[in-house]
Amino acid sequence: MICPSCSNVADSAEKYCSRCGLALTTRSQKLLSAAGTFSWIMRRALGGMFAGIIGWMLSIALNRVMSMDTAPSLTVELLVRFAIVGTFLGNVGGIIERSSYKALLGGVLGCIGGIIGGLINRPVYDLFANSTSAYSISHLISWGVVGLFVGMTSGLIERNRKKIIAGLVAGIVGGSIGGILGSTLYAGLLMDPSRSSWLTFRFIEASAGAVVGINLWLVLGLVEKLYIFRRKQISAGSEKVCDFCHTQNSLRAWYCKNCGRTLQFAASVEKLKITPYRALERISNAFKFLSWLSAVAGIVIVVIIFISLLFQNILFAIFVSVALAIAIYIISVVLNGISEMLVKFMKIKESE
Ligand SMILES: [Zn+2]
Ligand SMILES: [Zn+2]
Incomplete structure (x- = not known):
């Protein structure tokens, strides 16, 4: 169980959070999952x-x-x-x-x-x-x-x-x-x-x-x-079994490693290792998202610029497109790097 107030990870048998004293009832867990759904x-x-x-x-x-x-x-x-x-x-x-x-x-x-x-x-x-x-x-x-x-x-x-x-x-x-x-x-x-x-x-x-x-x-x-x-909540046992080809997949898997179909099971949060630094995790995810989005924007821009310049001067079109592609690649990598740095920071904190 995870305390909805302080995010402390507690044993499922514990009645109160050992860090902030909140009663860990099914209702407080429902509140946590509602907040999770909302975010x-x-x-x-x-x-x-x-x-x-x-x-x-x-x-x-x-x-x-x-x-x-x-x-x-x-x-x-x-x-x-x-x-x-x-x-x-x-x-x-x-x-x-x-x-x-x-x-x-x-x-x-x-x-x-x-x-x-x-x-x-x-x-x-x-x-x-x-x-x-x-x-x-x-x-x-x-x-x-x-x-x-x-x-x-x-x-x-x-x-x-x-x-x-x-x-x-x-x-x-x-x-x-x-x-x-x-x-x-x-x-x-x-x-x-x-x-x-x-x-x-x-x-x-x-x-x-x-x-x-x-x-x-x-x-x-x-x-x-x-x-x-x-998704169906995973029952006894600790593997996600594919509905289609019955291959066993790890708890973290979303897709079957054998046939690629979507796994119709979800592991409850306490079965997955989660970081207590959830705000940091969200900021890291946001940078990851912007990194991908800038890459998509880059592909769209380069393709359009290349096509529009192609009819004027082929060499110039190639030169501008390559320069633009490099610039956008750098932006995307920097954003991704910030995201990875935050993940590393999260893990350092975790091991203390
Ligand atoms: Zn707590
Ligand atoms: Zn499968």
Whole structure:
């Protein structure tokens, strides 16, 4: 058992925490697990926020670069925005779980959702052109489509049709809420003529992306935690046995080492070794997340810059792309290094 007040790890037979004296009842344990669930969902919402901010700002910067030669049509502009933000939002779950193939699958799904969402945005707007809420409706539907695709990721990996549908519905709901709030906020702030400095514009873009990302991942995270990732508590014995091929896996395993399928068991917290330095662990995880996210942003930026410069000068395109790739690689490694340093610090403290 873990004391919900001071995080002291106690024997399951102990009635009171030996460090702070709190009664260790099933109710206090329920409180601890509720707090754990809450922070689990908040982690996804925060991840969605960072991904939304970076995606939105990047898409606007790209649209600005593209419009230097010839102004792109509104459809292209919308397509670029939705596809890029969709890719970033789709990455969130995989990055948090440190699974690159899940991040890739989510990113591809988010990008497809973004392309469809971007293409239908203007037609939907025209359909409701007489209504004052045409702008809101079109963004509600477009972001709902992005959410639909992003939401399917976890269910697809578990190869479970019910979970795919649950994620898809959660994605539509979260995406629609985020879309209507984010785009209304964005349009409202942009139309205000008193806000015109460079910094305010960047802030407006960042907050629009943040609102879309937070709402999508808050709803999706809730459904993932309560339904899609619901696991059987492990009973007697100390191994997770695969439902599909019956291979025994260690308690720390999430996926079967033999067939790669998701393990449908969870070990209770006291069976896993956890660090008492949980705030440090969270900060470390946040840096790890930003390290991955900057790598994703780097890949997107390098590919786009390379393609756009290719038609002007091939050598220059290669030179700029390589220089950019190195710069982003350094940023990503430094962020990862900070994360690892914090982990090391946690372990030093633990062994004292
Ligand atoms: Zn305690
Ligand atoms: Zn298996």
